Amino acid sequence: MLQKADTNFGFAVGASLLIFFIGGILTTVVPPLIDKTWAKPFSNSDPAKGITGELKPYTEQELKGRAIYIREGCTYCHTQQTRTILADTKRSGWRGVDSPVSTPDEFVYDYPHLFGTKRTGPDLSRVGGKYDMQWHRTHFRNPRDLVPGSVMPPFPWIAANEEEFQAMVAYLQTLGRAKNWRPDGDFEK
Amino acid sequence: MADANAQDRATEIQRVTGAEPVVHEDLTVKWFLLSSVAYFFIVGIIAIIIAAKFVWPELLSTVAMFTYGRMRPLHVNGMLFGWLLACDMGLIFYLVPRLCGVKIWSEKLGLATAALWNVIVLGAVVSLLMGWTSGLEYAELPLPLDVLVVVAWIMFGVNIFMTIATRRYQQMYVSIWYIMGTILWTAFVYLTGNFATLFATGVNQANLNWMYVHNAVGLIFTPAGLALAYYFIPRSSNLPLHSHKLSMIGFWSLAFVYVWTGAHHMLHGPISQWLQTIAIAFSVMLIIPVWAVVFNLFSTIKGHWHEMGENVPLKFLMSGVVFYLLTCFQGPMHSLRAVNAIVSKTDWIPGHAHMAVLGAFSFFAIAGTYYILPRIFRTPLHSQPLAQWSYWFFMSGGLGFFVTLWLGGFWQGWQWNNPAIPFIDTVIALGPVWLVRFFSGILMFAGIVCFAYNVLATALGEKKALEA
Known part of the structure; x- marks a missing residue:
């Protein structure tokens, strides 16, 4: 049947688009219609159903910080997903408590998404609340002062710009932080 | 007439029998080729700098523009769109008129496309260094540049499709299908990755983003690269293509299978498990189009492998086919959950990606460039030995790069899966791997220098030949 594409220009064009669109539509348009958790922000107040918490939209300041994260290309070295792999839940964990795995409903307000593909530095999906202001300031100024052997570039212009640094x-x-996964809420400010 | 040689012979016959000969001006080809080689060289320097930053993180670190996070997207976009796609487009402008037995539909439109493409690439350099990025991998260019890409692609598509529509030979050689596929699929893949993503957030957006990322390689660079391989392997070896039927199986299964696999970029991640499983199933099926193509090309050259020794384009082409086979065997294997849990997010992945984009598709583009240079500039290649050197530099640098990153990445993955090892120790452990990668990068860059100089000297040789 497809031999027609050898000689018939219109047929070749039509057939290659049609065949492409089957998979194209079934894997892009259809999934969000089936899996509603992709668009529904995480919210749970009943401890019996598991971890509690609520995903809140970003504030203006947080969005400003997010824009800096994008501008500096942090996502090329830091992923933001605790995968369904035991070691991931241990590494994203903190002070002996394992982290819950990331779920689609925790990322509904992410625009653009920052899941990342490469982990040159550690995953940041549960970094919120682990380090305080002073730690971050020193770390942005020169990561090797706090973590010898780190290959992260220094970002002194962020540490020196109070507005950018705060954001x-x-x-x-x-x-x-949408999920209240710490036992005593022992988050740093 | 199903093979490239036969169609060229037909052109010969027409010439002998007095039918009006087709004289190709190839101006668009020259512009695309020369600018793409220039970007290959420039972005090659950026590649070396970012490889060095893994070893010496303080290097150029006091200037925001030159930090890793800004230079990496420039490296990726520069190599993909400035070098490889531009070179592919130039070669397509060469082979479509020849396979159709007519002149290019509009040389003026072609030149305008080349000019616009240069504006886009230069715009990309400025915006990415300034940190003006959409933040989506492979789709970093800001919206105005995305719009220009669409305009340029329509200009390119119209020109090529009109040439095919007015062809003199009714039968379309396999390269023509792949080129048509490239143009059509790229349009939709690009729109998905750069425009549909504007209307989605979170996982939904990521799913569209990975559909684009995967198909930028699978439905842009793969069909464009295979169009070149299917044309230049028979042409440079003077052998007919082994099987027309097999090339059809390869093409139509590629068209069907590739687009389903996007979600394999988020295996184990926060995306529906059933979608991951679909992506895995189709990723494994990719073996069908790949092996159909590779078997066909290997069988074409069967009994003539020794000719690779003296024939530089053939050398690049057949090495490219081997790398294509390897990279497309790795891909389905990575998508298996058990393997993915080790290699995903590690340094294995850049090793894999570079084998696809450099080892396979750039090798095809380099081969095509070497093959057509004497024909478009109507003067012998400046230096055969230099061309041989460029091959061995690319080959040794490439292998050094791929193999060390695979070993290093696999090792890194094992370490990550043992939470008793602190993360920073897994970074420090990769130090020697990154050092070898840096030196491999220097070798690859030496290959670029030999290649670019040869291209430039041949192009300038034309001028001398005309003046003399």
């Missing part, structure tokens, strides 16, 4: 930290502290 940046405000954003970082939101990461992974």
